[in-house]
Amino acid sequence: MIGERYLNAAILAIFFVVPAWAYWANEPFTITLMTRAAIFALAAVGLNIALGLGGLVSLGHAVFFGIGGYAMGVLAFHAQTFTPLMEWPFVIEGTKSMPVIWLTAIVLSALAALVIGHLSLRTSGVYFIMITLAFGQMFFFFSISWSAYGGEDGLSIYVRNGFPGLNTLQPIQFYGLCLSILCVVLWFTHRLARSPFGLALNAARQVPQRVETVGLDPTRLKLVAFVISGAITGLAGALFADLNRFVSPTMFSWQMSGEIMVFIIIGGVARLFGPVAGALVFVALEHFLGGLSEYWLVYLGALLLVIVLFGRGGVIGIVSGREKAHG
Amino acid sequence: MAEPVLATHGISKSFGALKACDDVSIDLRPGEIHAIIGPNGAGKSTLIAQICGTLRPDSGSVHLLERDVTQHSTRARAKAGLGRTFQISALAMQDTVLQNAVLGALGASGRPWRFLAPALNDADLRARAEAALERVGLQDHAATRTAELSHGQRRQLEVAVALTLAPRVFVMDEPMAGLGSEGSKRLTGFLDELRHEAPILLVEHDMDAVFSLADRISVLVYGKVIASGTVEDIQSDRQVREAYLGEDA
Numbered sequence: 109m110i111g112e113r114y115l116n117a118a119i120l121a122i123f124f125v126v127p128a129w130a131y132w133a134n135e136p137f138t139i140t141l142m143t144r145a146a147i148f149a150l151a152a153v154g155l156n157i158a159l160g161l162g163g164l165v166s167l168g169h170a171v172f173f174g175i176g177g178y179a180m181g182v183l184a185f186h187a188q189t190f191t192p193l194m195e196w197p198f199v200i201e202g203t204k205s206m207p208v209i210w211l212t213a214i215v216l217s218a219l220a221a222l223v224i225g226h227l228s229l230r231t232s233g234v235y236f237i238m239i240t241l242a243f244g245q246m247f248f249f250f251s252i253s254w255s256a257y258g259g260e261d262g263l264s265i266y267v268r269n270g271f272p273g274l275n276t277l278q279p280i281q282f283y284g285l286c287l288s289i290l291c292v293v294l295w296f297t298h299r300l301a302r303s304p305f306g307l308a309l310n311a312a313r314q315v316p317q318r319v320e321t322v323g324l325d326p327t328r329l330k331l332v333a334f335v336i337s338g339a340i341t342g343l344a345g346a347l348f349a350d351l352n353r354f355v356s357p358t359m360f361s362w363q364m365s366g367e368i369m370v371f372i373i374i375g376g377v378a379r380l381f382g383p384v385a386g387a388l389v390f391v392a393l394e395h396f397l398g399g400l401s402e403y404w405l406v407y408l409g410a411l412l413l414v415i416v417l418f419g420r421g422g423v424i425g426i427v428s429g430r431e432k433a434h435g
Numbered sequence: 436m437a438e439p440v441l442a443t444h445g446i447s448k449s450f451g452a453l454k455a456c457d458d459v460s461i462d463l464r465p466g467e468i469h470a471i472i473g474p475n476g477a478g479k480s481t482l483i484a485q486i487c488g489t490l491r492p493d494s495g496s497v498h499l500l501e502r503d504v505t506q507h508s509t510r511a512r513a514k515a516g517l518g519r520t521f522q523i524s525a526l527a528m529q530d531t532v533l534q535n536a537v538l539g540a541l542g543a544s545g546r547p548w549r550f551l552a553p554a555l556n557d558a559d560l561r562a563r564a565e566a567a568l569e570r571v572g573l574q575d576h577a578a579t580r581t582a583e584l585s586h587g588q589r590r591q592l593e594v595a596v597a598l599t600l601a602p603r604v605f606v607m608d609e610p611m612a613g614l615g616s617e618g619s620k621r622l623t624g625f626l627d628e629l630r631h632e633a634p635i636l637l638v639e640h641d642m643d644a645v646f647s648l649a650d651r652i653s654v655l656v657y658g659k660v661i662a663s664g665t666v667e668d669i670q671s672d673r674q675v676r677e678a679y680l681g682e683d684a
Contacts, residue, residue: 302553304541304560311527311538318525321487322542322600323513329547 112428116381122388123287131280139279140351145391146286147347152371152383153293154340159369160378161301162333163313167365168224168240171247172338174360175220176213176345178251181263181355183209188266206271206285209346217342218335225334229327244362251357262356269350276350286347290384293340298380300336309333341368370408374415376422385423437465438501440634441486441517441604446495448481448658455481456492457658461636463604468630470637470645473655474678479638480522482655483608486636487519488512500603513542518602518633520593522609526581532592533577536564539599567598571625587618594622603633611641623648646670654678 110118123146130138151173158164186193186202193200203209228239252260268276276282300306312319312326319326349355358364367390375386390408397404419426439462448456455478463469473479484490486497488509496505504512513519526535537554540563541547554560568574571591576584584592590610597605610626611619623644626635630650639645645652646666653663654675662672669675 296551299551299553302555303551304547304549304554304557306550307530307534307538307554308541308547310530311535314527314529315525317489317509317521318527318596319538319542320509321513321519321521321525322539322596323510323545324542324547325510332548 110428112379112381112424115424115428119381119385119388120291123290123384127280127283127287136279139283141391141395143279143283143286143351144348145388146283146290147344147351148368148371148387148391149384150286150290150293150347151341151344151368152375152387153290153297154337154342154344155368156337156372156378156383157297157300157340158330158334158337159372160382161306161309161313162330162337164229164330164334164337165237165369166228166240166334166337167237167362167369168228168242168244169338169341169368170360170362170364171220171224171244172217172341173345173348173364173368174247174251174355174357175217176342176347177349177355177359178257178263179213179216179342180209180269180346180349181265182257183212184265184269185257185263204267204269206269206276206350209269209350210343213342213346214339217345218339220342221335221338222331225331225338229331229334241362241365244360244365248357248360248362251360258356260357262354262358265349265353265355268353282351286351289343289347293343294380294384301380305329305332370412372422373412374422376424377420379422379424382422382424389423439464439498440500441606441636442498443482443486443492444496444498446482446485446492446497448478448485448490448492454658456485458495459655459658459660460495461653461660461663463634463636465634466631467650468626468635468637468648470639470649470652471655472639472642472645472652477655478658479655480608481658483519483606483638486606487517513600514545516600516603516633518597518600518605520597520605520607520610522612522638524589524593526589526592526596528580528582530581531577532568532573532579532581532584533561533564535581535592536568536577536595536599537561539567539596540564543600563599567595568592570598571595572621586613587615590614590618590622594625605629605633605635607635608638609640610637611639611644614641619644 127139127142155169158166183202184204187204193202224243228236231239257263270276271285274281308319308324309329312329316326345359371386371390372383374389376382393408397407415422442462443459445458445460446456447458459482471479485492488507496503499512499515499517537560540560568577571594573591573595594610611622614622619641626648649666651665652669653660654669656678661678662669662675
């Protein structure tokens with residue numbers, strides 16, 4: 109058995125070694141694949157705060173992924189068409205600046221998470237899953253009918269947005285940016301799990317009645333976790349849209365919510381690197397099996413079944429053999 | 436006589452046709468242990484739930500430290516100084532003993548909105564939690580996962596978490612349940628001292644403990660208080676003997 113710490117380091121090493129090799133061997137497509145994995149990992153690390161720490165099974169995290177995506181799409185669209193986003197009561201211009209887009213994505217998805225979480229946290233269990241799913245569908249159908257921004261066809265952005273001092277058109281530089289964000293968020297999540305907030309949230313998931321009897325509000329703890337979770341997934345959405353230079357209602361679809369959750373289940377729920385491992389496995393399967401057969405999802409389904417039946421700790425749990433979460 | 440720190444005034448609670456709590460008035464004065472006894476289904480848990488705020492009475496009122504808290508939430512009552520232990524241990528089983536105690540300290544500090552610094556590195560929280568663990572004799576198990584504790588140790592941890600709150604009133608729901616005679620004796624000695632820190636409303640099945648600890652006993656049967664008084668009063672009450680202690684008690 110390998111210690112979880114070493115396993116985490118190994119997973120992180122893959123994110124450094126493989127792209128470095130690809131850069132050296134001039135294989136830009138591999139770098140793009142790794143960028144995809146890093147962004148999916150980021151989205152799932154976000155969901156894992158709600159799911160793993162807070163015990164909130166949200167089947168609507170595509171809402172935040174999509175909001176991030178459309179924050180990028182809409183801002184960049186107005187910048188490339190030189191039309192203002194709105195003129196009254198004050199003028200808002202589009203932008204091609206990543207930091208501004210990211211901030212917008214974070215703020216908007218956090219706000220959406222606040223509203224959705226506030227309404228959904230009145231329920232729990234299956235009802236919580238269903239209500240978050242319902243919110244996801246609302247956003248999905250809204251985006252389909254939002255013809256100003258491409259409706260069903262989505263929105264293409266011709267040139268990738270810029271980051272001060274970097275040439276983001278170079279795959280390796282954009283990848284570096286995504287990886288840096290992933291590392292910062294992983295560090296934040298690691299600290300969060302051990303912080304007073306994390307400790308209280310952890311207890312609120314397990315024994316809400318106890319948390320109340322010490323004078324804390326379990327629902328409010330979960331709501332804050334949901335907001336942080338949504339904001340991170342929203343940031344991932346903005347990066348994902350920038351990777352593809354394209355946004356479409358697919359980002360809001362319930363399949364997207366499911367995929368983000370699948371990353372976590374494959375990797376290991378409530379484990380710091382679970383979502384990262386899961387996203388890596390997913391992208392690898394998608395690439396290698398997808399090349400063999402267009403029905404590769406059958407194999408993904410089989411893998412998921414094996415993990416759920418025999419290895420509840422996901423890939424990380426199976427390899428490191430530890431039951432404890434967030435160790 | 437000192438003002439009661441905790442009192443219910445004629446509280447009633449029905450579930451459909453069942454009167455689980457029928458016009459119950461009890462009080463708890465500083466420095467005392469007031470034991471509530473009664474057969475299974477007598478409404479003890481319903482009474483506790485109304486005192487702690489998980490259930491609202493249909494009528495009547497609950498007073499805590501001379502304030503009417505009938506409409507207050509569990510949280511508000513905890514903040515006002517009500518420390519509670521659960522009949523069935525309500526602990527975060529996946530967490531360590533220390534983490535559970537720190538949760539109590541965190542509740543007492545009222546500052547859970549800190550997101551970066553590790554909770555266990557917070558000197559204040561830790562000192563408070565460790566002091567409580569030491570008092571119940573769990574200091575050597577601080578790093579143990581709660582799920583691995585014995586039943587008796589979990590009961591001790593229940594009490595420790597309540598201690599971290601430094602409450603003004605304790606409400607303990609069968610703290611002796613499932614303890615061996617040794618553990619029961621130890622806890623009895625501990626509660627005996629604790630009453631001087633804050634009075635204890637004690638729901639308990641262990642009659643040895645009740646008779647040795649209680650300043651007053653109230654007997655609950657079918658949701659009604661059928662007798663209330665000192666240990667001697669209760670032991671000699673014919674109605675109590677028939678209803679609860681059994682003829683030969």
